[in-house]
Amino acid sequence: MSKIREKWTNCTRGLGFRIALSVGLILLASYVVFIYLIVDVQQRFYLDQIVREAARFSSAVLNSTYSNMLHDDPESTRSFLHDIGKQESVSDVRIYNHDGLVKFSNHPEEVGKTVDIKSEACLTCHSEDKPFSEVAKDKRTRIHYQGKDRILGMITPIYNEKSCFTASCHVHPEDQKVLGVLDMKMRLGRFDAHIQSLVIKVVLIGLGTFIAVLGTIALYILFRVHRPVSRLQQAMQKVSAGDFSYKTPVESKDQLGELATSFNLMRDQIRRRTYELIRSRGEYKNLFEQVPCLICVINEDFRIVRQNTHMASLFKGGVGMHCYEAFKKQSEICEDCHAVKTFAKGEKFAKEHCGLDVAGQDANYVSYTSPIFDEKGKVIYSMLIAVDVRDRVKLEHELRVSKDFQTNLIENSIHGIIATDESGKIAIYNEAAQRLLGYEFHKAIGDVELQKYFPKQFVEMIFASQLGKVLPETRLVEQEAAIYSSEGEAIPVRFSGLILFDRGKPVGSVGFVEDLRNVKRLERDKQASDRLAVVGQTVAGLAHGIKNIIQGLEGGVYVVETAIEDKDSKLMDRGWSMVKNNIHRISDLVKDLLAYSKERRPQYESTDPNILAEEVCTLFEIKANEKSITIERQFDPNLGKMVNVFLDQRGIHTCLSNLVSNAIDACEMAQKKESLKIVVRTIEDNEGGVIFEISDNGSGMNDETQRKVFSSFYSTKGNRGTGLGLLVTSKIVAEHGGEIYFESAEGVGTTFTIRLPYGHKPSAESESSPTVMPLESTDGKQIA
Amino acid sequence: MPKKILVIDDEPDVLIFLGTLLRKNGYDVCEAEDGVEGLKKVIDEKPDLVCLDLLMPEKTGIKMYREMRKDEELKKVPVIMVTGFSTSPIGYMDFKKFIHHRSIPAPEGYIEKPVNKDELLKAIKQVLGE
Structure with a gap:
């Protein structure tokens, strides 16, 4: 029962029901008024017709009785009225005289009776105490009930006419205006039945139309209003309950359809935003937990309200503890607390701290405090984000130690260490370099005249690297060179240099300078x-x-x-x-x-190496020809054009003579006796200098002999050699600052090479210091 | 029948000198310029004595001596070493090695350069048991 009531209540609450109800009531009222008006008009129309008919009928009766009256024939009148009274529609028909006495009637018993002037038939005219002369037609009629029937009464006055008062009977005087009244009563039974049937028909038609219209409207409302609205309502309830799966169907293009479309859009937006909200909430939570920082939220009492897991993993603290307890195991607030400032000013602050971690070790961290406001703008919490900088502090320490170590290393190095920065300025200049070169420290630092500190070759490398050129070599290893000191002294040094790169980009250079003055001495x-x-x-x-x-x-x-x-x-x-x-x-x-045995300095003079070589070739030509050995000359024409070649002609002549003589001997000792050949070459050295090469295709040397080539008194020539020739040759070459080496294969031949620098001008009094050659060169050649 | 002596030396001067000296003193002389030739002649000529120079090209005197001493037949041939080793810095090391080589018996006699004629003849006579 209650269920039905609830349903009913729900139903009556519905917009559709209310619209239907309103429309129904308005329609019903309209119908009632409409039916009433129609019936009323009809009724009046028919009544008017009946009245007019009654009037005509009364006139006809009067006219019919006129001659009877004039001829004073009451019997004919009586019979006439009796006949008329027999008609079904006529209830009564009577004639009164002036005094209200019934003279004729269809009911013979009424004749001779006087009618009370206050009866309903008389009141029509006599209400004003005085009989009227003429009455309006509508005032002559009256309707009253006779039993169950409605009766229309019509009074027709009988006026005095000339024929009446001039008639022979002289009954009526001339001054009497009204002689009597014809009272005609007609039954309204048929008329009422007609009206009743009319009312019933109209009401029935009206009721049918009403139901049809109301039904149509109700159906329209049900399908076009109630159902979409119910669905919207349902959808809204679901959305409000957090269920976004339901999509309202759009069934029409009207406002409700638009409403449904808008609602769906709104639902989508709400759904998207809700999901975004959920996701971002999740992200923030994740961020809070996973960010590699320590995060905690502290209240005004400096108690931790919330903290992330990183925080718990590094510091022994928890929600409810004071932050200074958690971070530093202190019982008091930190002296330099910046959370206080954040609470007071509502701004962010940061500072580096040193706390104690879970293991009780020093833990450096940088903490940032930022305010969290309530809706009134008051700072209610401070978010403390701490970044663990233990590694950085440790690295800083290590870096400092390492830097101190390096600085010590550089400063206390017995070799000069000079480095340039990216812009090519001197950045490092140690004490040894200062001792060696003599430039003061504060003048050297920032100096850009690198040629004062480095050999020319290395300076060129630095410049080339700064210009972004690709260097074939980025380092110089143990190069011997001369650097001029601040006092102009040429200091022999062994120099190692390195262009420094960082990811392919030159960032500076460093040079190591070893003083060779003592070594040279x-x-x-x-x-x-x-x-x-x-x-x-x-x-x-x-x-x-x-x-x-x-x-x-x-x-x-x-x-x-x-x-x-x-x-x-x-x-x-x-x-x-x-x-x-x-x-x-x-x-x-x-x-x-x-x-x-004689120590002598080379006597340098301008020399054409080709002419020198030619002299030696000519000298040995005859001897060689005797032994069927050809001497072939391969001279570099470039060398003949040079003017800056300075050699000790006598010394080099001796060297070449020794080598050519040896070559001839080697050819003599060879197994084969044909096409023996000695090739004398001169070559311009790319590194600056002259190269003499004497090749033979003679006997060559075995390993043992090769080892002893430059030993004193070693000879393979028996009593013909002194064993000093190559020793003398290598000595002269060394005096020139050159080098001598050979390649030999037993039975194939030998090539001796002398490499000489261009030498000095005779005027230059510089000291000649023969280069000390390493025992074995990199290409495996044996070197004197 | 004169005794046959094989002289081995890389220097022609020495060969001429020793050849002349030994022929003059009634010996039959054959000569060789290096160790290879010397070893060949020891086998071919079957000398009664070998005068061997220690420092020579091709096969040195030391190598040749070792080979002679390893051979069953040749090791019976007496050898007199003729050398300047005692003062030459190069030869000295070789000689040291040679002397300390226990498995090889020392030569029957040796004399130093420059060769003293009487000393050489005396040593030859001693070795040949004359």
């Missing part, structure tokens, strides 16, 4: 002492060599003596040639010894 001393030692050793070797020569001489003398004794002239020749040979050997030995 020692080297010179050593060379001198070496020469003395060699001379000392030489005495032993010399004794051996001289012994051999003496042997030869003694032998020669013995052979000569024997030949004289035996008179053997052939033996005589052999003996004598032995004597001569050995005297020649002594001479050679002495010459080489002198050349080797």
Whole structure:
């Protein structure tokens, strides 16, 4: 029962119901008024007709009785009225005289009775106490009930006419205006039945139309209003309950349709925003938890209201604790607390702190406090974000230690260390460099004249790197060079330099300068002492060599003596040639010894290396030709054009002579005896200098011989060699600051190479310091 | 029948001198200029004695001596070393090695350069048991 009531209540609350109800009521009222008006008009129309008919009928009756009256024939009148009274529609028909006496009637019993002037028939005219002369037609009628029937009464006055008062009977005087009244009563039964049927028809039609119209409207409202509105309502209820899955169907293009479309749009927007809200809330939560920072929210009492997991992993604290307890294990607020400032000013503040972590170790962190406002703009919380900077602090410490170490290393290095920054200015200049070069520290730092500090080659590398050129080499390794000190002294140094790059971009350079003055002095001393030692050793070797020569001489003398004794002239020749040979050997030995033992400076003079080489070739041409050896010349024409080549002509001539002579000997010793060839080459050295190359395709040297090539008194030529030739040659080359090396393969041939710098002008009094060659060069060639 | 002596030396002067000296003193002499030739002649000529120079090209005297001593036949041939080793810095090291090589017996005699005629003849006579 209650369910039905609830449904009813729901139904009556519905917009559709209310619209339908209003429309129904208005329609009903309209119909009622409409029916009433129609029936009323009809009724009046018909009544008017009946009245007019009654009037006509009364007139007809009067006219019919006129002649009877005039002829005073009451019986005919009586009979006439009786006949009329027999008609169904006529209820009563009577004639009164002036005094209200019934003279004629269809009911014979009424004749002779007087009608009370106050009866309903008389009141029509006599209400004003005085009889009227003429009455309006509508005032002559009256309707009253006779039993169940409605009766229309009509009074027609009978006026006095000339014929009446002039008639022979003289009953009526001339001054009497109204002679009597015809009272006609007609039944309204048929008329009422007609009206009733009319009312019923109209009402029925009206009711049918009403129901049809109301039904149509109700259906329209039900489908076009109630249902979409209910659906919208339902959808709204679902959305409000958080269910976004329901989509309102759009069934029409009217306002409700638009409403549904708008609602769907709204639902979509709400759904999107809700999801966004949920997602961003999740993200913020995730951020709060996962951000690699320590985050906590503190209230005005500095108690932690909320904190993330990182916070809990580093500091032993929790919600409800004071922040200073959690971070620093303090019982008091920090002296330099900036959360206080955040609460007071509502602004962000930051500071680096050192707290104690869960393990009780120092934990450096940078904390940022930012205000959280309530809706009135008051700071209610402070969000504290702390970034763990332990690693940074540790790195800073390590960096400082490392930097101190490096600074110490640089400052206390026995070698000069000079570095430039990105812009090519001197940035590092240590004490050793200062001692070496003499420029003061504060003047050197920031200096851009790099040629004062670095060898030319390295300065060019720095400039090239600054211009962004691709360098074939980015470092110089142990290059020997000269740098001029502040006092103009040329200091021999061993220099290593390095262009520094950071991700392919030059960021500076560093040079390591080793003072070679002492080394050079020692080297010179050593060379001198070496020469003395060699001379000392030489005495032993010399004794051996001289012994051999003496042997030869003694032998020669013995052979000569024997030949004289035996008179053997052939033996005589052999003996004598032995004597001569050995005297020649002594001479050679002495010459080489002198050349080797004497310390002499090269006598530089402008030289054409090609002419020098040509002289040597010409010198040995005849000897070589005798032994069927060709000397081929391959001279670099460029060298002949140069004017700045300065060599000790005598020294180099000796060197080349020794090498060509050796080559001839090697050819002689070769197994093959054909197409023996010596090639003398001159080449312009790309690194600045002259190269002499003497190649032969003679016997070549075995490993053992190769090792002993530059040893003193080593000879493969028996009594023909002194074993000093190559020693002398290498000495002269060293005096020039050049180098000598060879390549040889047994049975294939040997190539000796002398590489000489261009040398100095004769006027230059600079000290010649022969370069100390490493024992083995990088390309595996043996070097003197 | 004169005894045959093989003289091995890379220096022609020495060969002429020693050849003349030994022929003059009644020996049959054959000569070789290096160790390879020397070893060949030891086999071919079957000398009674070998005068061997220690420092020579091709095969040095030391190498040749070792080979002779390894051979069953040749090791019976007496050898006199003729050398300037005692004062030459290069030869000295070789000689040291040679002397300290226990597996090889020392040569029957040696004399230093420059060769003293009488010393050499005396040493030859001693080795040959004359």
